[in-house]
Amino acid sequence: MLSIGRAKASISLKIRKKQSIPITKRGLRLGSGLVLFAFVVTHLTNHALGLVSLEAMEAGREYFLLLWRNALGTTVLAGSIVIHTAFALYAVYSRRRLKMSVGEALQLILGFIAPILLVSHVLGTRAAMQIYGTDDTYTYVLLALWVDNPIGGVRQASATVIVWVHACIGLYYWLRLKTWFRRTLPWLYGLALLVPVLGLLGFIFAGRAVGRLAAEDPGFRLDIIIDNNAPEAAQVAYIYQLESLIFMALGAAVVLTLLARALRLYLESRKGVVRITYPEGRVVSVPPGTTILEASQMHEIPHAAVCGGRGRCSTCRVRVSGPLESLPEPYESEQKVLRRVGAAPDVRLACQTRPNKDLSVTPMLPPNASPRDGFAKSAAMQGQEQEISVLFADIRGFTSFSEAKLPYDVVFVLNRYFRSMGEAIEQAGGQVDKFIGDGIMALFGVDGNPRDGATSAIKAAQGMSENLDELNALLKDDLPTPLRIGIGIHSGPAIVGEMGYSHAISITAIGDTVNTSSRLEAKTKDFGAQLIFSGRVAELSGLDSNTLRHEEIQVRGRKEPMQIFVMDDAKDLKTLVGIK
Ligand code: FES
Structure with missing residues (x-):
């Protein structure tokens, strides 16, 4: 009890200690993504004005520039591009395995394709404006993309769709955890479809209008080139050089990331391994x-x-x-x-x-848990009545052993015993509730269903018996006689919840089921048996109990006689149907 209490208290203390770096990391990642999303939304909304007229589009652009083409807007936008790209590379670097869900893979791949398609557009507009003073109006850009270079226009439209899908996947992963997400889903779907469709339609409508102007007026093209201060051939060549440099830098960043990842995995593999035990x-x-x-995956x-x-x-x-305290x-x-x-x-x-x-770890939610499950407080935290299985175990004759030994030896043997029994309990999927003297109380099925709980309890008893044999063999020189234990298991309703205060708090159970389990454990002395479990345990766990010795006993506090199953050796459970 004390050792568990201390371990939990230690973890509890650690949890309270503040560390702010990753919050900044997550905030930066989300924030940079939201800035880029805002840029894309305002850009596409501006495009959509093309459905009204070319003039409306140009007028809308003034507001768009007001927002993004100033020192603050430019810094935030450029910073977000750098941060978001860095996080994408870091995500690749830090993953132990590159296998991922379809949505994640799509998001990552589209995120890397988007800059490749967008670089020339950004250089031809914003960079040309900065370097050569080109006025990248819609009319100028549409003349270049829709009339002179339709392939470039298709590439630009594809880039828009790619960026949009990438952003929507990211938003979906973020928003689906919000409680209001399901309610607003139809609206969100509508917006996710409407914004890019209207933007692309505006692009097409305005492109056709510019095409008509160019066809109707032979001087139109020259006027636009002169009025907008379009780059000359040598300047265009320089822009292409810049494009090549950016592509090389991006490629190098990806290659270096993959190399760094491979190196890290190699170095980690030289540090040995960590063993994680599951239920x-x-x-x-x-x-x-x-x-x-990652270990599970x-x-x-x-x-x-x-x-x-x-x-x-x-x-x-x-x-x-x-060893909880050894966790970061x-x-x-x-x-x-x-x-x-x-x-x-x-x-x-x-x-x-x-x-x-x-x-050892026990996943608390089923593999198919939904986002809603993520918000649900654990039943145990809230306190509720539920059917669980409770196991009590006690060492036979330990008092006389402890009287004949030095305190150091008693503590040594007890700790070895607790570890050995605790491992059997946890490996079976249960949790040690407390150690009372040389006794152990364990709970099963707190986060699962009663059937699994009872099965786990039976498996735990079998594992405890096996571990006890190993322990006795290990400690044969320290023990006058091998340790013997009695185990009692009962399934039934109990009030389960976190009880205690401050650091002395833990999930525990109270009620008749707990008392009955304890009494069944005490009955093992009367029957000279290692294990006694109730009829309800046999029923829930699906044991083939026909071959087992069964009795009816009177248990203190219960009116009706109780059916119990008695086993001299819990290891014999291995041979029964349903227990592997
Ligand atoms: S997978 Fe969502 S919190 Fe761990």
């Missing part, structure tokens, strides 16, 4: 620094991750057990999400937690 006892090995979510373990590992949705959260401290951004769902101190976001030591 059902599955153990995976990953390089230190890999997130728990690398080993094809289904794991909810609604926001794609961006640390926003909380659906990836796991209950962590093991959670950043403020992670704390914020955990606070939102009222997570217990031993809960972490799998996508943000990078263990450097072996540990």
Whole structure:
């Protein structure tokens, strides 16, 4: 109890410690994306005025320039382009594996294609204006794109669609976690379709108007070239040179990122591995620094991750057990999400937690969790009655052992025992509730369903019995006689919730089910058995109990006699149907 309490308190203290860097990182990434999105929306809205007339488009451009073509607008826009590109490269660098969902892959690929298609347009308009004083009016640009270089026009239109889809995917990942998202979805879909369609139609309408002007008036082209101070041939060649340089810089950035990533993976692989244990006892090995979510994905373990590992949705959260204090401290951004769902101190976001030591984790949400699940506070946090399975275990004759030994030896043996039993419980998917003297109380099914809870409890009993044999073999020189234990398990309704105060708080259960489990454990002495579980446990876990010894007993506090199953050795559960 004390050791768990201290570990939780230690984590709790760590969580409270503030770290602000990643909040800035996430804010910068989102902020830069929103600035670019605002630029695209205002640009497309300006295009859409082409549906009214070329003059309306030009008039709208004045407002557009007012917004973006000043020192502040230019700095914010250019800064956002640099920041957003840097984050895209960093995302590639930091990923342990490049396999990702279709949406994420599409967003990333479109994000890299967009600049390739847009560079020449930006150089021909904004850069030409800055360097040569070219007035890049709509009429001038449409003459160049619609009339003189239709392929360039198609490329520009494609770039618009690519940028728009990239932005919409990013916005979707962000907004779908908002509580109002579902309600407003039809409107958002409408806007996502309307803005680019109207913008492109405006581009087409205005392009055709410029085409007509050029066809009707032979002097139109020359007037525009002179009036708008179009670059001369040598200046155009220089712009092309700039374009080539930018392409090379972009290519080099991508190649360097991939090389840096390969180097990092190589260096990490030399640092050894971290072993992560999942429920059902599955153990995976990953390089230190890999997130728990990446570990699940690398080993094809289904794991909810609604926001794609961006640390926003909380659906990836796991209950962590093991050397908790060795985990890197959670950043403020992670704390914020955990606070939102009222997570217990031993809960972490799998996508943000990078263990450097072996540990066990239990995902708290099913792999198919929805964004809405990410907002739901855990039932245990709120406190509620639910059907769970409760296991009590106690060492037989430990008092006489402790009286004959030095305190150091007693603590040593007890700690080895607690670790051994705790691992069996956690590997089966349960959680140690508390250690009471030499006794253990564990809960099963708190975050799952009663059926899984009962099955896990049975598996835990089997695992505890096996671990006990190993422990006895290990400690044979330290023990006068092998340790023996009694285990009682009962399933039923209990009030589950976080109880305690300040750091002395933990998820626990109270009620008749807890008392009955404890009494079944005490009954193992009367029957000289290692395990007693109730009929309800057998029923829920689907055990083939026909071959088991069963009894009816009177349990204190219950009116009706209770059916129980008695096993001399819990390892025999292995041979029963339903337990693997
Ligand atoms: S995957 Fe969304 S918070 Fe971890």
